Amino acid sequence: MSSIIPARRSFLGRSGLALSGAAIALLAGRPALAQGTSGSEQDIGILNVALGLEHEGINAYTLGAKSGLLQKPVLAIAVRFQDDHKEHRDTLAAAIRRLGGKPVEEKSLDAYAKALDASTLKNQGDVLALAARLELGATNAYLGVIPSFKEPQLAKVAARLAADEAMHWGILNNALGKPLPMGGMPFGA
Amino acid sequence: MAAAYLRRATSCVAIACGSFAIVPGAWASGDPARGEQLYTSRCGACHSMDANRAGPAHRGVFGRKAGTAEGFDYSPALRSSAIVWTEAALDRWLANPESLVRGQKMGVSVANAQDRADLVAYLKAASAMPKPSR
Numbered sequence: 001m002s003s004i005i006p007a008r009r010s011f012l013g014r015s016g017l018a019l020s021g022a023a024i025a026l027l028a029g030r031p032a033l034a035q036g037t038s039g040s041e042q043d044i045g046i047l048n049v050a051l052g053l054e055h056e057g058i059n060a061y062t063l064g065a066k067s068g069l070l071q072k073p074v075l076a077i078a079v080r081f082q083d084d085h086k087e088h089r090d091t092l093a094a095a096i097r098r099l100g101g102k103p104v105e106e107k108s109l110d111a112y113a114k115a116l117d118a119s120t121l122k123n124q125g126d127v128l129a130l131a132a133r134l135e136l137g138a139t140n141a142y143l144g145v146i147p148s149f150k151e152p153q154l155a156k157v158a159a160r161l162a163a164d165e166a167m168h169w170g171i172l173n174n175a176l177g178k179p180l181p182m183g184g185m186p187f188g189a
Numbered sequence: 190m191a192a193a194y195l196r197r198a199t200s201c202v203a204i205a206c207g208s209f210a211i212v213p214g215a216w217a218s219g220d221p222a223r224g225e226q227l228y229t230s231r232c233g234a235c236h237s238m239d240a241n242r243a244g245p246a247h248r249g250v251f252g253r254k255a256g257t258a259e260g261f262d263y264s265p266a267l268r269s270s271a272i273v274w275t276e277a278a279l280d281r282w283l284a285n286p287e288s289l290v291r292g293q294k295m296g297v298s299v300a301n302a303q304d305r306a307d308l309v310a311y312l313k314a315a316s317a318m319p320k321p322s323r
Binding site for chain 1: 230231
């Protein structure tokens, strides 16, 4: 998308028309830029933090799968959840690029293992508990950033991601034999 | 009430002047046990006590200059701020990070004053504890 802007500017220059930067951003499908650079930069920052979470989630499931601690039915669910996180990653990276940002890069598996204390995982329950903790945190994080987005469409994306994370958490929580939360609206409060 | 308002007003003036010398304000006393629960559920996606993740490690954050956790890639805005993480500074940060440091990276805020007080109480208590040995 960004490559379109210079071409349009060039065209407008040749045609003798004068449009503001905001109008050009709107034409290019970048409404956040139209509202001001700071809003777009803030959205990119939030999206990049979210992308960092998705990288971590993907690697957490890799660590769980490679640990040999997950039995077959649970392993299949973990792989499915990891696939969801890869889709989240790609969605966020695409949004960051669309806004003109650079997606944050994935760290090494060892770095995630260290950050998540993977060496302390001793059985399937430990792996599930870690995954549930990360999914709960991600749910609350996505809900928490919704009001901060300058571009309303990104708030909707965050809400959809939060719903996925909440679904994951519910299934993991059930697998751990834990009770349902007390009362409604347990997330994002 | 008037004294509390005055303290708040003084704090706002200090921020507005760009000094970032955040003076103590009036806030609720916090429960570190509840703060730990809140920390796990609402901050734990990005933060840990002893590891830099999407957010910086928090062990020792209380009394530390902002933007100085070793090895974390901070926004230039936070790194160049002169904030020291006191109770008042953490309260203002959690209430609205972007209003305290424009251009910072944290998109989450904590609207409830008691929740903030509990989180700050936990961060203060945890900061004083040594890193657990493995």
